[in-house]
Amino acid sequence: MSLLDRSACQLLADLKAGEISSVELTQASLDRIEAADEKVGAFLQQSGRAALAAAEQIDVRRAAGEQLGILAGLPVAVKDVLCDSTTTTTCASKMLANFRPPYDSTVVAKLRSADAVLVGRTNMDEFAMGGSTENSAVQLTRNPWDLQRAPGGSSGGAAACVAAGMVPLSIGTDTGGSIRQPAGLCGVVGMKPTYGRVSRYGLVAFASSLDQVGPLARTAEDVALLLEAIAGHDPRDSTSLEEATPAYSQSVSKPLENMRIGVVKEQFATGLNSEVETAVRDAIAVYESLGATVKEVELPHSKYGVAAYYVIAPSEASSNLARYDGAHYGHRTDQAEMMAELEAERKQLSESGDQRGLDNLDTPLIRMYRRSRAEGFGPEVKRRIMLGTYALSAGYYDAYYLKALKVRRLIRQDYDKAFEDVDLIAGPVTASPAFKLGEMVDDPLAMYLVDLYTVSANLAGLPGLSMPCGFSEAGLPIGLQLQAPPLKEQRLLKAAHMYQQTTDWHTRRPPET
């Protein structure tokens, strides 16, 4: 059995006991990446040498009896959207292919101060826009359970590398389900914390009011450990909550009593794959067997969630991505080519006597913006920039953006009401197990609907967790989603841990890699 079959908590105990060294563990992780990632494609970049050097440092400090951080010596993968001053942060975009941030994101800094060993940067949909990781401008990531299938997204690399046993811990980001959905499709545990629980400073923004950083791992205990390392108030993020960070890793193993679980009827209506429905209902039955009572709750406005989300998220994105204009950093179009193009156009217009065309011809600056952005962004990013620009335009703002904000408020009110009667809401993460690569690339709308069960938690700012609760006949993992009121991450973790104590889905390993 490989070192990496052990949980992060187990490995931490083994490291503390001196049974293994961080160098050994890191080497095992790098070896596994080396062996499996050619097929999976989870990593955009690995920092092998730096990781081993960091691991060695930690081993030395441990031997010297120094007090170490809570992740001391554990390999952690980071989604390539969180700034790290030691390497590039590309967001899987051509636009930022060579961008080296001069500063660390708060999450990366916290991982370092927790003595984590950062082994590499994981693949994602470009700028976290997508649900399959197919929008990466760099490479495909494959689902370790079936290499013909997508790992989900946008944190596809983050989920796949855990599922394939390359690292025990991984950091993702979730704007509309981007941690929970790939976790569900790859059979790992992933959590989107309450909005504001984890600092967004240094997280390259997609949709600022929805983005949240979160942990992925194979067990609830491991997720608790990683969340404890990254959570906490950050004065550099105005939307960060001034809440003390609970000792998640300590409390996760204390079971919940008199648990009241809410089930939303509409989530089991048409469109839900029957194998998924069965697995999710079975999981709820497991909770009943553990003493939980189950109650039906209503989230009447959630059916508008995807529509509201695809107004709000692109609107914010259109603004957040305006900075990539080629002027200051990132991709800039070839100047000589651009000037030649302009000159050719000018010549043509002037020969045809088109004075109006000449008057409207781009200045070199405008043409530089246009070309740089046209070349630097992929089609999905462009699609969302256009959607958002449209929604925020004069005359449309009220009908789209403002309306979407109203829906958002109603969705939150629905949750507040539902949580008066229940502690958690349980349901599916996705309507079906992992889909085939390429299956939806030509149908963006179908791809948007993949977020159906997950976007509401982002719109409402609530914590949500996804964990494996069964497998399809074809051997694909099925995810269970748990949602809780704001700041109740502990409740989610405890509930997930209770489930994993009773079931063994999380112990299964993909066959192919």
Added chain:
Amino acid sequence: MPEQPYTTVIGLEVHVQLATQSKLFCRCSTQFGAEPNTQTCPVCTGLPGTLPVMNAHAFELSLQTAIALNCDIPGFTKWDRKQYYYPDLPKGYQISQFDLPMSDDGYLEIADPKDRFEPKRVRILRAHLEEDAGKSVHDEAAGKADSEIDLNRTGTPLLEIVSEPDMRSSLEARAFLQELKLLLTYIGVSDCNMQEGSLRVDANVNLHLEKDSEKVATPIVEIKNMNSFRAVERAIDYEAKRQYDEWQETGRRLGESPKQTRGWDDAAGVTRGQRSKEESSDYRYFPDPDLMPVTTTAEQVEAVRAALPELPAGLRQRLGDDYSLGHYDADVLVNQGRPVVDYYLTAADASGDPKLTCNWVTQEVLRELKDKEITIEQFGVSAERLAGLVKGIDSGAIPGPRGREVFTTMLADDCDAQEATSKLGIEQVDESELVALCQKLVDANPKIVADVKAGKQQAVGALIGQAKAQNPNVDPGRVREICLELAQQS
């Protein structure tokens, strides 16, 4: 001013750089004049992943200003993104305030001590806080087409104060700006240095006129790029004439053509139209999701109001009520800024003669400051010493006409009025001594006496000159009186 066939209608937009140590959303310095791009950080250069954090001091200064401008302070205000592309705007948007500004509905009172216009209340539509953009430096040297960007200024806090179109002449516009600048200086929220860009003014100008007894307005033009109050005045005057000419030529009214932006060319003394392509902007404002809204309670507003220093308008009033100064004198003093007023108040209180003290301050002291280009704090005669001079004159110890000599000596020798007086050998001349001197002169100058008697009173001037030659301490006025009397009697 000649009667014009139109009324000029003017509204002003003033951008005030707030006197904070650090920028609005990061901790970079706001110091002017540093090497390009040395006062920048990942936040103000808009690097991916960075987030703004509001500078509470900037908000506090804005509150002070808005309250001093008699604005309402809503309990809730938020930040919006104003989106446009320009290389000196590294995020692709400016953090500003759109529909819920931090203050609105105020006013500023203006008056002209020379009575060239009636005192009036200029309404303030709103004042809101926003971040500044960077600076584009266009290299126009032959053969070079490169532009350079300096982001030192990016993120500096600006308070944008928007007036209603309540001004009717360039003179009123200038008075508004001067009064506003004075107010800002009194509260200490800005250094108001126009050359360094701490105070920037745009003017919206159009004309109201009559055509076939119908009231008509011409299209509104926004004038930019005015670098001094004088430039504002000239640009408005120019623009009013230009619009009148255009109106006569085209007859185009408000609403019949889009709002135009024109830049002021100070050297040429003209406004020039800017490309219409740059104007038609949809800024796609929306609330900035990276920043929390700011709430202000009525108690906070009251606390800020209570802590405000005395403002120019109130000070002018007090100088009139308590120091019996006329509007003109009060205005001259207050317009010099608080330190001069404090100097005056100290001197007036110590001398007990506010009017004479005012004359000394507004004439001799201010002339010295101007000639030597120094501030009142650098001035060599303290308020207490000036009071001593005024008291000496009032008591007769210093003959009025020799006051200036005493003042000059006080300044030159750094001494008080008493010491200067004795240095100059000034003594009070006894009345009987004075009469004796005059009698002697009258007796010795029968020709003059005859002239006086014949009605040529000015002939007595020669006697005054002789009296001063014999004793420099004599009061010439008194000599004149006595000599006239004695001449008539002889």
